[in-house]
Amino acid sequence: MLSxxxxxxxxxxxxxxxxxxHTGLTEKYGDSLADNFQQLIxxxxxxxxVIDKKILDAERKMQKxxxxxxIFRNSD
Incomplete structure (x- = not known):
């Protein structure tokens, strides 16, 4: 998808x-063509x-x- x-x-x-x-993946989200910038966005x-949700779900499963x-650190 990133490619x-x-x-x-x-x-x-x-x-x-x-x-x-076309991403070449079996899971597809959205149209396969963008005719303009708004469709691409x-x-x-x-x-x-979708990627963000998959990462969040994976993190939750790993935490469980x-x-x-x-470990979160304050950068200040």
């Missing part, structure tokens, strides 16, 4: 639409939210299993 996003950003900067948003927001205990 697709990186390529899509490159094409968007060059205004080369439509942009293919919508696809990215959706897919980054006692395999993830991050």
């Amino acid at each position: 697709t996003a990186e390529s899509a950003i490159k094409y968007a900067r060059e205004k080369k639409y439509p942009i293919s948003l 919508n696809w990215m927001n959706l897919n980054f939210n 299993a006692g395999r993830f205990n991050p």
Whole structure:
């Protein structure tokens, strides 16, 4: 997904639409083409939210299993 996003950003900067948003993954979220910048942004927001949720879910499972205990430090 990140590779697709990186390529899509490159094409968007060059205004080369439509942009293919095929990731090659079995799970697909959103449209497979972006005909304009707004459609690309919508696809990215959706897919980054999905990734964020998957990471959060994995962290919760690891915490419950006692395999993830991050130490947060104040950077001030």
